[in-house]
Amino acid sequence: MLVSAKEMLEKAKAGKYAVGQFNINNLEWTKAVLATAQEMNSPVILGVSEGAGKYMTGFKTVVGMVNGMMEEMKITVPVALHLDHGTYEGCLKCVEAGFSSIMFDGSHYPIEENVAKTRELVDICEKKGMSLEAEVGSIGGEEDGVVGAGECADPKECKEIADLGVTMLAAGIGNIHGKYPENWKGLSFETLAAVQELTGDMPLVLHGGTGIPEDMIKKAISLGVAKINVNTECQLSFAAATREYIEAGKDLQGKGFDPRKLLAPGAEAIKATVKEKMELFGSVNKA
Numbered sequence: 001m002l003v004s005a006k007e008m009l010e011k012a013k014a015g016k017y018a019v020g021q022f023n024i025n026n027l028e029w030t031k032a033v034l035a036t037a038q039e040m041n042s043p044v045i046l047g048v049s050e051g052a053g054k055y056m057t058g059f060k061t062v063v064g065m066v067n068g069m070m071e072e073m074k075i076t077v078p079v080a081l082h083l084d085h086g087t088y089e090g091c092l093k094c095v096e097a098g099f100s101s102i103m104f105d106g107s108h109y110p111i112e113e114n115v116a117k118t119r120e121l122v123d124i125c126e127k128k129g130m131s132l133e134a135e136v137g138s139i140g141g142e143e144d145g146v147v148g149a150g151e152c153a154d155p156k157e158c159k160e161i162a163d164l165g166v167t168m169l170a171a172g173i174g175n176i177h178g179k180y181p182e183n184w185k186g187l188s189f190e191t192l193a194a195v196q197e198l199t200g201d202m203p204l205v206l207h208g209g210t211g212i213p214e215d216m217i218k219k220a221i222s223l224g225v226a227k228i229n230v231n232t233e234c235q236l237s238f239a240a241a242t243r244e245y246i247e248a249g250k251d252l253q254g255k256g257f258d259p260r261k262l263l264a265p266g267a268e269a270i271k272a273t274v275k276e277k278m279e280l281f282g283s284v285n286k287a
């Protein structure tokens with residue numbers, strides 16, 4: 001059964017490790033992430049962007065697929081199904097569809113409007129026993145066509161949003177979605193420390209986990225980050241393994257064109273990436 005991300009993140013925050021959010025795109029992705037979480041005995045958050053939800057024909061399909069897999073695969077580790085960077089309307093749709101967690105990305109609204117909309121969603125999530133992630137300060141790079149500049153959040157605004165009763169808070173600390181540019185300045189640990197000081201026990205979320213050096217990840221966890229989002233890295237692993245299979249001409253040998261064979265190396269590559277991240281984040285055996 002899907003669970004809210006609240007308990008797993010509180011435990012992570014107290015235990016000084018982070019739970020990975022791995023975004024899913026299709027059946028292979030979901031199966032690979034769930035299998036790895038079970039194998040690693042790690043809690044996990046399945047992230048679904050609005051674009052990925054649409055790709056999979058809608059949020060109800062996603063809920064049906066994930067619930068079915070959890071039962072058929074006998075998954076016993078805690079799993080949250082989470083909307084990534086949701087609009088207000090998208091959040092409501094996911095609540096109705098049966099997600100166990102949502103992120104409302106109100107970072108592009110003026111702070112007053114972000115506060116008002118987040119407050120409404122806090123009430124809805126409380127009634128449903130769901131977890132809610134809010135965002136302050138836009139996170140750079142591209143997320144489903146929306147390009148942000150990678151700014152640092154205002155710690156006072158973070159405190160204001162945290163006090164509304166959200167479960168977790170994503171604060172921009174110079175992180176970027178997708179691949180990091182050559183001239184990237186690194187994470188702003190000053191901002192992270194200032195946000196942490198004002199928000200106390202609130203689990204903080206680090207978006208754009210692809211390509212952040214390991215020492216920075218570890219330092220961020222030590223400063224209160226309890227959830228780290230990984231998306232692009234699994235896509236790159238999947239694409240590289242699939243390319244290798246095709247370039248080696250394996251799809252032309254025997255029944256190598258069978259999708260169950262053709263997509264297998266990519267799925268194995270996703271598993272390897274997820275495993276590596278769970279080890280780095282410290283969530284192995286924390287289920």
Ligand SMILES: [Zn+2]
Pocket residue numbers: 085139143177207208229
């Ligand atoms: Zn993000």
